[in-house]
Amino acid sequence: MASWYRDAIDMRTRICMSNLEVPEAPTLCQPVTVLLTLFDSDGGELAARRYPLRRNASLVVETSDLLPPARRGHVMSGQVRIDFEGPQLGSSRAYLHWYNERGLTSSHEKFGLSIPAVGGYWTVPSVQDSDDYRVHLAITNLDERPYTSTITLKDADGAALDTTLDLPRNGSRFVSLTELFDGAADLLSGRPGVLYFGNNHQPAMYYYFVANQRLGTWRAQHL
Amino acid sequence: MSVSAPPRPRLTTSVPYTEPQPRPVIRRASPDWLPVIGWFIDDGLRHSRINVIPLGNTIDPHERFAVTLKFFAGQEEPIHTFLSEPFAGDDMFRYESADLLAALRRTQFEGLVEITARSLDNPPGPFPWIDSWLEFYADDSSLSGSVPGFVFKGGTTKRVMSGKWQHWPGIAANDQYASSVLLLNYHPRPTQLRFDLFARSGRELRSDTLTIAPRLPVTFDLETIVPGARVLLSREGGFGSLRVWSAYKLPGFVLMRNRTSGVISSFDHTVPFAGPPID
Numbered sequence: 001m002a003s004w005y006r007d008a009i010d011m012r013t014r015i016c017m018s019n020l021e022v023p024e025a026p027t028l029c030q031p032v033t034v035l036l037t038l039f040d041s042d043g044g045e046l047a048a049r050r051y052p053l054r055r056n057a058s059l060v061v062e063t064s065d066l067l068p069p070a071r072r073g074h075v076m077s078g079q080v081r082i083d084f085e086g087p088q089l090g091s092s093r094a095y096l097h098w099y100n101e102r103g104l105t106s107s108h109e110k111f112g113l114s115i116p117a118v119g120g121y122w123t124v125p126s127v128q129d130s131d132d133y134r135v136h137l138a139i140t141n142l143d144e145r146p147y148t149s150t151i152t153l154k155d156a157d158g159a160a161l162d163t164t165l166d167l168p169r170n171g172s173r174f175v176s177l178t179e180l181f182d183g184a185a186d187l188l189s190g191r192p193g194v195l196y197f198g199n200n201h202q203p204a205m206y207y208y209f210v211a212n213q214r215l216g217t218w219r220a221q222h223l
Numbered sequence: 224m225s226v227s228a229p230p231r232p233r234l235t236t237s238v239p240y241t242e243p244q245p246r247p248v249i250r251r252a253s254p255d256w257l258p259v260i261g262w263f264i265d266d267g268l269r270h271s272r273i274n275v276i277p278l279g280n281t282i283d284p285h286e287r288f289a290v291t292l293k294f295f296a297g298q299e300e301p302i303h304t305f306l307s308e309p310f311a312g313d314d315m316f317r318y319e320s321a322d323l324l325a326a327l328r329r330t331q332f333e334g335l336v337e338i339t340a341r342s343l344d345n346p347p348g349p350f351p352w353i354d355s356w357l358e359f360y361a362d363d364s365s366l367s368g369s370v371p372g373f374v375f376k377g378g379t380t381k382r383v384m385s386g387k388w389q390h391w392p393g394i395a396a397n398d399q400y401a402s403s404v405l406l407l408n409y410h411p412r413p414t415q416l417r418f419d420l421f422a423r424s425g426r427e428l429r430s431d432t433l434t435i436a437p438r439l440p441v442t443f444d445l446e447t448i449v450p451g452a453r454v455l456l457s458r459e460g461g462f463g464s465l466r467v468w469s470a471y472k473l474p475g476f477v478l479m480r481n482r483t484s485g486v487i488s489s490f491d492h493t494v495p496f497a498g499p500p501i502d
Contacts, residue, residue, distance in 0.1 A: 016393030018464035020421065020496070023388070056425035058392055058464040091466070093494045095393040103481055103488040104400055106393055119348070123279035125315075125356040125369070126272070132364065158313030194276050194315060212364060212488075217481075219367045219488045 001082040003096050003109035004138045004172055004207055005038065005063045007075040011218060014097035015080065016106075018058040022089050029055045032086025038066055041077040043141070043170030050085075077174035079140040082109060096220075098209070103217030110142070110205045110222075121196040122223045124208045127153065127177065128192055129185040134211040135177045135195070141167035142203040149199030153181055156191040165197075167204070176211075257352040258339040259372025260409050260474055262440050263294060264359065265320030266331045269366050272358040275316040275340050280353050284312040287343040288353060294323060295438040296334035299411045303327055309343055316340075335407055335440060338372050359490065368490025373474040375409055388496030390466045391477045394420070394445065396453040397461025398482070402445045404467065405476040408435040416469040420449045423459040428452060435473070442478070466496065 005013035015036060021029040037048040047066045053059050063080065064072045084092040094109045127135050141147040147167040154160045161181045167173060177184045177195075187193070197206065206223040263271045275290055287309040293301035303326055310316050323332055340353030355372040394402045408414045414437075418430040430448040435441045445465070446452045456463045467475055479489035 014393070014462075016462060016464070018390065018392040018421065020390060020464060020466050022496070023468070054425060056421055056427065058421060058423045058425075058462075060393065060423055060460055060462050090388075090496045091390050091392075091464075093390070093392070095391065095491075097393055097462075097489075102484065103486060104395070104479055105489045106477075106479065107491045108494060119280040119350065119353075120276075120278045120282055123276050123354075125274040125276050125279065126358055154313060156315070192274075192315075192317065194278075196278060200282070210367065212367065215364055215484065215486060217367075217484075217486060217488045219369075219490070221369045221491070 001084070001094055001109045002140060002142055002205060003080050003082065003094065004140045004205060005075070005078050005080045005096065006098065006174055007064050007067060007073060009073065011098050011100055013063040014099065015061045015063065015082065015094055016058065016097065017053065017082070017084070017094045018091050019053045019086070020056055020089070020091035028087065029089055030087060031055060032084060034059055035083040035085060036061060036066060037081040038063060039079040039081070039170045039172070040075060041172050043079070043168045046071060046075070046078065077138065077172045079170050079172045098218055098220055100216065100218070102215060105218050105220040107207065107220045107222045121198060121200050122206050124195040124223065126192045127188065127195045129177055129188050131213045134213060136174060136209040136211060137180070138172070138174045138207040138209060139165065139167065140172040140205045141169060142205060144169060145202070147199065147202050147204055149197045151180060152196045152198065153177070153184060153187065153193060154196070155187050155189065155193045159187060161187055254347050254351065256339060256341045256347050257374060257376050258337045259352055259355050260375045260407055261336050261338060261355070261357040261370070261372045262405060262407060262476070263320065263323070263336040263357070264333045265324055266333065268363065269359060269361045271320040273316070273318040273336065273338060274356040274358065275353060277311050277314065281342070286345065287311045288316070289341055289343055290316050291339045292318060293337040294332070294334055295337065296332065297436060297439050299438065301337070333440065335409060335438060365485050366487045368478070368487070370476065370490065370492055373407070373492065375472070375474070387469055387472060388466060389475050389493040390464060390496045391493045392464040393462050394465040394477060395462055395479050396445055396456040398457065399461070401480050401482055403478045403480070404443045404445060404465070405440060405478060406435060406443070406467070406469070407440045407474040408437060409474070410471050411437050413437060414469055414471045414473060416467060416473065418443070418445070418449055419466040419468070420445070420452055420455065421464045421466065422455050423463060426455060428455050467493065
């Protein structure tokens with residue numbers, strides 16, 4: 001399993017997992033271990049630690065506690081790899097909390113490193129650009145090879161802006177719409193648009209975060 | 224700790240044994256696209272929007288799609304059905320909850336929506352549904368969420384509703400955050416369910432066995448249905464794991480609210496338990 005994390009002033013990350021019984025067959029649930037590995041944005045390994053997880057217990061880990069002291073609070077984007085080392089009973093999915101003093105948002109990882117095909121393009125279905133709704137993208141490369149993709153922003157009428165994104169192996173990026181595109185707000189003109197990743201064949205994980213700058217909160221959603 | 228499932232509801236009475244007879248395999252003349260299910264609400268403060276994006280489902284800019292929306296509010300049959308015009312390429316299908324209120328001549332609605340999006344040019348493939356996204360937002364910013372429509376019927380690798388158990392690790396009940404669980408009963412019959420809440424150590428509290436009426440959504444406040452939830456989790460860091468049992472499959476979502484601001488900024492689906500993974 002893999003996901004994305006940030007350890008910075010505006011957003012910290014917490015990893016949550018459980019090892020719950022299947023109630024119809026409780027004896028199948030056994031103590032396991034979980035290996036967490038953190039990478040930096042360039043794909044360099046920063047930390048790895050193995051945790052025990054008893055029957056019916058839950059693991060709640062702050063990524064800042066894993067990081068080397070010098071890196072705490074200074075990782076703007078990174079991939080986290082989560083290896084559940086034991087029988088898979090179905091309750092081993094990990095959820096991530098991304099939070100700050102104002103809010104908490106949560107979503108799950110990608111199970112495995114193989115991504116089911118999408119019929120089209122990985123799409124952010126509603127893109128806006130205002131102080132209440134500022135889109136940020138979090139992308140992690142799950143491929144053994146470097147990942148390259150075009151990113152296309154379209155307004156409600158189909159007018160487009162394009163850019164490209166490159167990620168090394170195990171690399172990741174966290175980038176706002178305004179960093180990616182000059183004039184995004186002008187293009188969208190107050191109406192929801194869409195955003196596509198042109199690379200629909202390499203395994204990658206995509207989240208988008210909506211920043212409400214008035215409230216100081218984030219809202220996450222996986223694609 | 225021994226945990227057993229609630230008793231299975233008795234659905235049928237016993238009948239005398241009869242030798243099963245071979246039956247012809249019933250095949251549809253052509254397979255149809257699967258619907259997805261979602262929560263849909265407009266109470267004047269909270270609003271909903273359905274998004275279907277053609278190029279999220281095809282790389283052919285000319286492939287045409289059409290959407291059928293059926294809205295349920297407790298009755299077996301939908302109270303409103305909407306058929307879209309065909310759309311393709313850069314034409315995005317967006318349906319606002321205000322459109323539903325206007326059609327129903329109501330000021331409020333909370334119920335379920337069945338979204339069946341179909342390609343008009345290609346038959347269903349190995350993933351026989353069109354991705355649809357539901358957005359939720361509030362005028363006072365107290366709610367912000369976006370989730371994909373739930374694929375209710377299985378048979379593919381994305382067997383979202385493969386199990387009667389679902390779970391959410393990381394649920395909150397502490398001084399800063401409160402959680403609620405939204406469950407959608409798409410079945411035309413009442414559905415029983417139960418919540419099992421685990422602290423990090425494995426200490427557990429359970430709800431009573433509850434029931435959701437047919438064709439309705441219900442939002443359960445965790446600390447109401449599991450008395451002592453906040454104390455249980457707060458003693459061990461404020462976060463734990465939730466396991467939900469239901470007699471029939473229920474799409475489930477966890478919403479986490481900041482107690483100080485009242486803002487819900489965490490809204491995503493649970494994952495099935497003891498079933499194949501989903502992405």
